[in-house]
Amino acid sequence: MNEESLREKEGSKTPVSFIEQFIIDDLKEGKNNRRIHTRFPPEPNGYLHIGHAKAICLDFGMAQKYGGKCNLRFDDTNPVKEEVEYIDSIKEDIHWLGFDWEELEFYASDYFGKLFDFAVDLIRRGLAYVDDQPAEVISAQKGTPSQPGVESPFRTRSITENLDLFERMNKGEFDEGSRVLRARIDMTSPNMHMRDPIIYRIIKAAHHRTGEAWKVYPMYDFAHGQSDYFEGVTHSLCTLEFEVHRPLYDWLIDQLKKDDYRPRQIEFNRLNLSYTMMSKRRLLELVQEGKVSGWDDPRMPTLCGLRRRGYTPESIRRFIDLIGYTKFEAINDVSLLEHAVREDLNLRAPRVFGVLNPLKAIITNYPEGKVENVTIINNPEDESMGKREVPFSREVYIEQEDFMENPPHKFFRLAPGMEVRLKGAYIIKCTGVKKSENTNTIEEVYCTYDPDTRSGGHASEKKVKGTLHWVSAQHATDAEVRLYDRLFNHEDPAGQKEKDYREFLNPGSLKILKGCKLEPSLKSARPLDKFQFQRLGYFCVDYDSNEGSLVFNRTVPLRDTWARINK
C-alpha cells in the first residue's frame, strides 16, 4: 500500500477497529516493507460457522482494503482429527461468503519438512530436548497457574542423544505417547505456555495429505507462527484465547527470523451469539446424536445451515460489520442477525401469497366458475422487479389466524360482519361460518364481495382496516413449510456450569406444516430461491423441494407488532 492511498483511507470518517488501527500504524511506520498479508487458518475438522465468518471477513477484508493478500491455510497438524470431506466444504463456504484466496491455498502440512528442520536446529542450539516421561508426569511437572513447574530429568540430555532420539521418533521406532520433543524455555514462567511446551508428538495415523511420511507431528504452537513466517504473513489475526500463546509465538519467531520481517499476532473477541452455540465439538455432537438433521440443518449456526435457512452472504457480512471487533467478550443478540437478513431480503425478495394454515372462504355472490387475473406488484421496494398475474376465484384460502368469530378489540382482520380487503383483489364482508357438528371448529367462512372495489378500479379508494393475503383454492399448489425457532432456549446454552447444553434444546425449534397453500407461480421455484410470503416472513426453497412437492424454510418472520401486543 502506498502513502497516498493510505492517507485516503485515513481521511474517511467511519471508525476503524483497534486491529485496523494497528494495521494502519504498521503501514505508516513502514514495517515489513509497507506490506499487509493475512491468512485464514481453519482446521479441517468440521464445517465453518458464523464465528468463522467473523474471522474470514477480517482476514480477507483487511487484505482487500489495504491492498494486501490473504492466504487460505489449512491447519492440518493433527491427522487423527482431520478429514478431506471438510476441506471442500470450507472452500465452498468462503466463496459463498464472497471471498477469494486466488492461488494462495496452503497447508500447514506443506511445511512439515521445514518445521522438522527447525526443530532439529533448536535441538542443536540446546533449545529443545526429547522427554521420555509419560503424559501424566509431564503434566504434573508443569505445575499449576499459581505454582511454578519443575524441570524434567531429561532436560539436560546431550544434544547428540536428542538428535538421535528425535530422528528415531520420526522413523517410528517408539510408541505413541512414549516420547515428545519439548522447547527448553522456563519451567518457572508465570505463563504456562512457556514452561517447556511440547512441540512435537508421535502420531502413527495416516495424514490426509502426507500419508505415512511422518511419524511425528508438530503441535499448534510450533506450526502456526512458523507457517505465518514461511508465508510472509504480516498480521496473524486470531481470537482472544490465544492471547497467552503470544509470548511463545514471539519466542519461536525470534529463533526463526533472519531479518527485519516478523509476523505479528493480534487477538480479537470471538463471536458469541445468544441462544446458539459455536463450539465445533458440540455442533458435531448434535449432528452425530441426531439432534439436528446434519451440519446444514437450517437451525445450525454453520454457514451451510444458514445458507439453507435462507440467509444471504450479504446479510451475514452486514451483521459482522455491525458487531465490530473488540477485546471485550460479548454475547451478541441474534435479533441483530435477523435484522440484517430482513434488511437485505426486504429489498430483494419478491412478495408472494402463501397461506400456512388454510381456512376456506367462499364468496357467495361471486359467479361460480369465473376466474379473474389480478395484478400484483412483485416488490414495492423495487419497481424494476415488475408485476405478475394471480388468479382469483369464488373460493379462496385465507389464514386461520385472520379470522375470529368473537374478535378482541383492535382486531383488524375478518370476523362476522367485518370487512377486509383481499390484497390486490376485492373487499369482502363476512356473512357467516360453517362449523363442524362435533368439534365446533370453524370449517368454512362465507363472504360477499363488492364488485366495485377491485384494486385499481374506479371505486377502489374505499378504506378498510385490514388487508389479507389469500390463494385461490382451485389454483393453489400444496407445499410443506418448515418453521424454525431458536435451537436453544437459553441465552448461553454452553456456558452453564451445572447443566449440559442438551438440556436447553428447544423442543419447538422445528415445526413442520403440511398442506400449506401457495399461489401457482411458486410451482417453478428452485432450491435457495427466496421470497417474502406477504404478511408472514421470508421463506426459502429447501433442497428437499421439487416441482411435484414444494418444501419451504422460513428464514425469519416479519416484524409483527400485533403478535407482540398479544403476548
Next chain:
RNA sequence: UGCUCCGUGGUGUAAUUGGCAACACGUCUGACUCUGGAUCAGAAAAGUUCAGGUUCGAGCCCUGACGGAGCAACCA
C-alpha cells in the same frame, strides 16, 4: 493464590488520541400505507464498575479496589 486480557444506555459498538458521551439494534409514541411489513418523524434510555490522584478539564493518563473472561490436551 500466579500471569494475561477486559468493564461505556436493555444489547452491541463509537468518541479523530485529554475538550459538550455518539451510532445501530431493541423499546415506546405519532404519521403514512391495499403487508399490523417497509418508510418517515420523534421519545425514553448510560454520565462511562467503584474510590482516590494528576489536570483549567478525565470514558481516555496514574494508583488501588470490585467484577468478568482466558491460561495447568501429546487439541486447534
